[in-house]
Amino acid sequence: MKEININRSKKEVVILFAGDSGDGIQFTGGQFTETVELFGNDISTFPNFPAEIRAPIGTEAGVSGFQLKFGSVEVFTPGDQYDVLVVMNAAALKVNLHNLRPGGVIVANTSGFDSKNLKLAKYIDDENPLTNDSLENYEVHAIDISKLTKEALKDSGLSVKEIDRCKNMFVLGFIYWMFSQSPDNTIKFIQHKFKSKPEIADANIKALKTGYHYGETSETFTSRYEVKPAPLQKGKYRNISGNQATALGMVAAASHNNFELMYASYPITPASDILHELSKHKSFGVKTFQAEDEIAAVCAAIGASFGGSLAITGSSGPGIALKAEAMGLAVMLELPLVVVNVQRGGPSTGLPTKTEQADLLQMLYGRNGEAPMPVFAAASPKDCFDTIYEACRIAIEHMTPVVVLSDGYIANGAEPWRFPTSKDLKTITARRPDENDFLNDKFLPYERDEHEVRPWAVPGIKGLEHRLGGLEKELRTGNVSYNPENHQEMIRIREKKVNDIALDLPDQIIHRGNEGADLLVLGWGSTFGSIERAVKDLIEEGVSVAHIHLRHINPFPKNLESLLKSFKRVIIPEMNRGQLSKLIRERFLIDAISVNKTKGIPFSVEEIKQAILKYQDHVSTSA
Amino acid sequence: MKEININRSKKEVVILFAGDSGDGIQFTGGQFTETVELFGNDISTFPNFPAEIRAPIGTEAGVSGFQLKFGSVEVFTPGDQYDVLVVMNAAALKVNLHNLRPGGVIVANTSGFDSKNLKLAKYIDDENPLTNDSLENYEVHAIDISKLTKEALKDSGLSVKEIDRCKNMFVLGFIYWMFSQSPDNTIKFIQHKFKSKPEIADANIKALKTGYHYGETSETFTSRYEVKPAPLQKGKYRNISGNQATALGMVAAASHNNFELMYASYPITPASDILHELSKHKSFGVKTFQAEDEIAAVCAAIGASFGGSLAITGSSGPGIALKAEAMGLAVMLELPLVVVNVQRGGPSTGLPTKTEQADLLQMLYGRNGEAPMPVFAAASPKDCFDTIYEACRIAIEHMTPVVVLSDGYIANGAEPWRFPTSKDLKTITARRPDENDFLNDKFLPYERDEHEVRPWAVPGIKGLEHRLGGLEKELRTGNVSYNPENHQEMIRIREKKVNDIALDLPDQIIHRGNEGADLLVLGWGSTFGSIERAVKDLIEEGVSVAHIHLRHINPFPKNLESLLKSFKRVIIPEMNRGQLSKLIRERFLIDAISVNKTKGIPFSVEEIKQAILKYQDHVSTSA
Amino acid sequence: MSVQVLNPSGNGNPLTAKDYATDQDVRWCPGCGDYSILKQVQTVLPTLGIPKEKTVFVSGIGCAARYPYYMNTYGMHSIHGRATAVASGLKAARPDLDVWIITGDGDALSIGGNHFIHLLRRNFNVNVLLFNNEIYGLTKGQYSPTSPKGKVTKSMPYGSVDHPFNPIALALGAEGTFVARSMDRDPKHLRDMLLAAHQHKGSSFIDIYQNCNVFNDGAFGLFTDKDTKDDHTLFLEEDKPLVFGKETKGIKLDGFKPIVVSLEENAADECWIHDPKDKIKASILSSFFEYDMNQGALPRPFGIFYKNDRATYEDLLAEQIEEHKKKDNTDLDKLLSGENVWEVK
Amino acid sequence: MSVQVLNPSGNGNPLTAKDYATDQDVRWCPGCGDYSILKQVQTVLPTLGIPKEKTVFVSGIGCAARYPYYMNTYGMHSIHGRATAVASGLKAARPDLDVWIITGDGDALSIGGNHFIHLLRRNFNVNVLLFNNEIYGLTKGQYSPTSPKGKVTKSMPYGSVDHPFNPIALALGAEGTFVARSMDRDPKHLRDMLLAAHQHKGSSFIDIYQNCNVFNDGAFGLFTDKDTKDDHTLFLEEDKPLVFGKETKGIKLDGFKPIVVSLEENAADECWIHDPKDKIKASILSSFFEYDMNQGALPRPFGIFYKNDRATYEDLLAEQIEEHKKKDNTDLDKLLSGENVWEVK
């Protein structure tokens, strides 16, 4: 047997598993993720589904992908370019090759490159890229995976179709071998999953081992890698996606603080999984309401909030647009409500399965009249948990609707999460009516505390009967009032109430780098990973740059202005045409520079680096 | 008969007619308006209805008012303070007295001040303000109008109720006398209106004349005024309200350019009158569609636009919020559409019968994704005509949805209008498909001209069959495209298309004052009159101030930046919390100062003057 | 219904209609039919044995929708057309509350049509009072989805071209489980209907004819004017024959076609006997609407057209939750950790 | 309908189904029932004598709603639930066009329920094809308003608690003038229904059972599987008796209650004879839905439940305009000047 060296120099590896939607790609990626997590790598993952439910097999439209980066260092994004590209058919190669780094490894299933598949993938003249010179800059491992799997399982007693479904396990075994990972975790998983179908379990395990052994025994391979565990913070970890984290954050906020949770929603990509996740947790008393549309969903949530529940509604851009009128009502009613927007490519129906950050101004301003709402944004999959938890706290403690922004990238992406225990969770305390909220024995539903928070009086309690509504309300009593002075004062109060929330939120931190650096990269939302990584690398290279990432966009953190003004120059990368940028320029009159990308895909680390270097250059030459 | 001097020194007079909703106040005001218009005064009027349909008679909530200012000079607003306050009952006095200038005239119907009315108006201890000293700073004419009218008509054969209804004519006659106006126009009008009921006509005319003669013969009066005709531009005039002008502008745009007009709307205050007005003009082929809600309305308009109509939808804030999603669709489809928002007090249901300008950012940003739309705003009732006409032109010639902002103040307010003839109207030319819009005989619905305008291909034409939709479209073909580069390019194009409209619009003018003045008052929408008047007065007093008023808020006029930067300081009065101000600050990094009022009522000239003087002071002391 | 039947006033004195009135001035036009409906509800509520604080009125926007401000219970004046949606969420969250929805013909059937039909199919245990004046009152007189075709209003000055909804037929088509009609001018009948609606467990819908004396005065004159009402109204009572016209006339079915017969020639008990459980007969009754004067007019039925029992949404949801609370994980820490945990030491 | 019947291809050659296909790849899942519906429409259209350029397909959002992209006519893929509203405006503006609405059970009955019922009452002359797969396909498998209660889906993993709509009953309750049902798996029947819908002047609604083989495979198996379909489907034909089960069984009415009778013991012509003009009978047919296996199952009717003529909205509107064009001012300058002009000289 040939001697194979194990290369231990790699700190990070990016792999893309790609194939047809039916090829079990998501499962394969998920298993690999679990294994390296258990091993102790840091990891970031991003699944990429086709836009169609089930596009024709073998076509470019039908390609499904699972991208992951794992490393012995902190991992911030699923990676810009792949080190390893695993393709189950020709279309998968065609669609993804451009992102493979020069010299990268291709693992290809040759039976996915027969003439039928080549035609479906629209290769010119059906020419096979595996056999011409087009891939000479890469390290290509063309393996007839289908055939080898068939061979291995010929005595399994399974049907041809069933056997073919095992080929992803062959690939997984092979990749485990390549990265010096043990297949044991997956074997355990398979045994558990197919408990009742032992012949299927056996076949899958056999395919897995065959793939693993193929690496060991085959003569073709020269490189094998080992990526050491990352020095992660001590503690217990699990893997979590953004939508899952969002759902769990809601359950935690409700369950830990004895509120009933009501999530009212109408399905929409990429927000639906929040509804799906929550609907499983009936045992926590979670009520989910699949409404007839988004308007009904937000209104039902308002009704539930009036009834005393922690009420949340979620959607994506087009659905959020429909909620605008009712969100204005919630502002007027001053009831707790959380509105989650998992953003996707727009405008209109746009690119439903792609990501974007172009709904920020919609969330701030997309309502009639002066209707201020706090707006928070999650920075990564696991950050969704903290962000939604905090949003629930602010909604309840400040009696206000709150917006939480996520997007398709972090909603579907996943990463290891050092999950909290219930003891780590902040307590959320509603402002209940007290004796100061009465005048001559009459309850004053719009009496306020020093931060303008009114009491939450829930039906069922005697003596607190009161009426809410969307017409302008009289100070303190909440009765209808057409009085001009009263209206002006109420507008002022609603504004101050939201602004005062800044006092209940932490100061803004600098995520990386130092105050006073030449250049600040200011970000929000899902650009966190790319910016963090780019800034980290460039600081290491000696560039004077820093990274601040905003969770709190309305109100801004109290210390933001002074922080911002300490930098020579501010650039703001956003997956939109410069929305946060507008807010910063307007508020602080800083000539912040907007760096835009609106391609439905996240910024690469490289793109952020280039932007930094470009503007850093300006600063140094102008200095 | 006592000699009465006619005072000819008054250049402007403000009158408020006020009484119960059933007192014929609007009619009285309308007749006075017509008469002084015919006489040659300039005038501005504003009706003020109670919030309830028909609040209890005699109560404050039931007071209806008609305010007007007429003058021998150019009149910009209905006035801040009344010179003359006509009140038919106690509640009308109670509600309106605070706005009567010191020394002003009160004409009161004493039978509206009996104990029942005093109680309903909640006068403390039912004390009659006409008989105690509380009005000693005013010139009070307490007349038992009801009784005098009854007397005059006792032989008319009319019922008591019918006779009582004539008392507004007595008042009108009296006020005609007071301002040296002839009652002839009203007499003609009455004769025409009650053609079929001569006894009613006679009674009204008699009451009118009695009121007029009462002025002449009664001993009580010392002052009589004559306000000379204003040196208005030569030409033919009519009176017009904002909503009427908006409706007529639509009919003109359609009819003059051979489009079919389709107005789809759902009733809402204060926009409904546009629907009402248009629904009368069936003879112009106008199709109105009272939809089941605002979503259906905008969607029906989009359907009609696809079908080749000039399609318009209108609403007010809450209804506009509901249209957001479909407006995004219109952006994607690139079809002509005009969306009119007659703003009212918000947020939520807010103050439906009051005015505000707080939907500006909603119109700019209240949609998911990057969905730019041109936004125009009308400055006065008559300006609604030009603004909507221009919006229709831009929508059609640039294939884009366009927003027009009006508000409750100008929608219901009226002024004389030197109306255009059809010859004065600009021609509107649609970009129809031509031979350059084909590729290999296939029609390219998203082929563009140099300003990114695509062709408007209307169903029914052979060879132009094509499909539109809300998913991102491929360049030129308009097919669905998930391609990242294509998406970014389409976003860029949609933005440029809107920005390029600036090239098709006039440069911004300075309405009053000169470039380079110390202070610029920058306004938009219905604040025009107050600002114009305040700036005019202060320039005459030697203050270095100028007025620029924006109709085009997106895109901004090409020369706006250079204009703005010529002033030492910019203040922006708005009936909101600083929305245009945000846009100006962000775009030009100018430290523009926002002057806010959010009381549901317009700025007074005085308030604008004070703001000017305050900031002018800053400029001069800091200079 | 899981409403707790407590001593409502809490101190031994029964509540009265007055206890349900607020200190706010009622601001409907003098003479408006809304006053009577307000009064009947205030009269009925104290008899239900539901504590005042457990009662909630939810409305949309319109003249009618001002209603909650006049009820000294919990209440919400929401946004146009959405009262049914707000109430759905409230009732799902709080099955213990007694929830009443106040809506107008525009509010419920124009902008709110979708939530209305979905509420009925889901069968939340709430009561929907539709103040049907066949006009938009609050916005000053446009036609509504119940205005008859040809109706002249501000928004169609030459007459509407919209064929109206038949609210009863729509509610039946939308799987409503309690469908009734009443009117402002018959206080006793209205009170009976309110009571029956409240007793029904599920979504109870009452189409209440209400006179808007400002913008649509006399729309229901045929059914309320002394001269005409006897011949044009038919009061449905369970197990009773369909008779009207001061018991001079009755309704029989000729196949599926209802015909008017004289009770001089026919015995009352040969007439159609009302069975509110029969949905098909309810359909026929709902279609009396379509027989106009020219086609051998039929009287307008008032009362309970249809009523049947079906599980409510909130009960089914609560049951599911109870069931899973018993058998699934209820430990938050377990939920947070999930199934696949690893530890970094 | 004022559609011009021209020689559709304009050059003497009749159009074929192929002329109606676009160059876009059809992207439904392999095996999806949508393919069959697409094909039947493409087969029927060339026979209608309507020029291709006068035909417009308008859809909302959903798998079904991708439809217009595959039809080489004018078309619009609008937004979720609003196709009916878009089509209303289009048809009001352009009565000359032949307008087809493509929608799904979520699109038409969930988010779009309101526009759907208003379209029917207004009776625009359009054809509504509801691709009813009793599931949300595009968003990957949540239950829809036509999913049966208890249905297990991603959004209700322990079973839905929503009572579903009966689309036929809802359409009847909403004043629909043409209400029919068909299915993807019976091409001939579907073509017949498409033709009949097109011929009907007014809003024609076809509830088309469509198999979503990915998220709800076999939902209509009872009506399409060889073994069961004969006993569970009933094809309605005008003036023909209701017979099924390979002519072994028939339906009779026992009062208002439909019962199944054996044709060995009963003559076919003693069975209920189908009369699509009878709305009450249509109601009874629509309620066959409710008789489940346990209650003496009734077969599911396919065909035209109800059909009647009523003026269309667009015609009434156009008439009003024509009338006023004849008698009122049509001079723009007169309109601009109004009645009260004064001159400043």
Ligand SMILES: Cc1ncc(C[n+]2csc(CCOP(=O)(O)OP(=O)(O)O)c2C)c(N)n1
């Ligand atoms: C979103 C929205 N659209 C429109 C309106 C305006 N509006 C208020 S009430 C109403 C209709 C009222 O009619 P109805 O529901 O019959 O109630 P009524 O006033 O007759 O009691 C309308 C159109 C609104 N408030 N909000």
Ligand SMILES: Cc1ncc(C[n+]2csc(CCOP(=O)(O)OP(=O)(O)O)c2C)c(N)n1
């Ligand atoms: C405003 C809005 N809400 C939600 C969605 C997401 N969405 C797209 S299609 C769909 C439902 C599809 O179901 P159906 O109409 O039955 O069509 P099918 O896919 O089954 O053909 C939903 C919820 C959307 N596109 N827009």
Ligand code: SF4
């Ligand atoms: S407008 Fe009509 S419905 Fe409204 S309060 Fe007045 S009378 Fe009643």
Ligand code: SF4
């Ligand atoms: S998901 Fe279902 S309805 Fe959609 S294309 Fe696939 S099979 Fe057809």
Ligand SMILES: [Mg+2]
């Ligand atoms: Mg009404």
Ligand SMILES: [Mg+2]
């Ligand atoms: Mg479906």
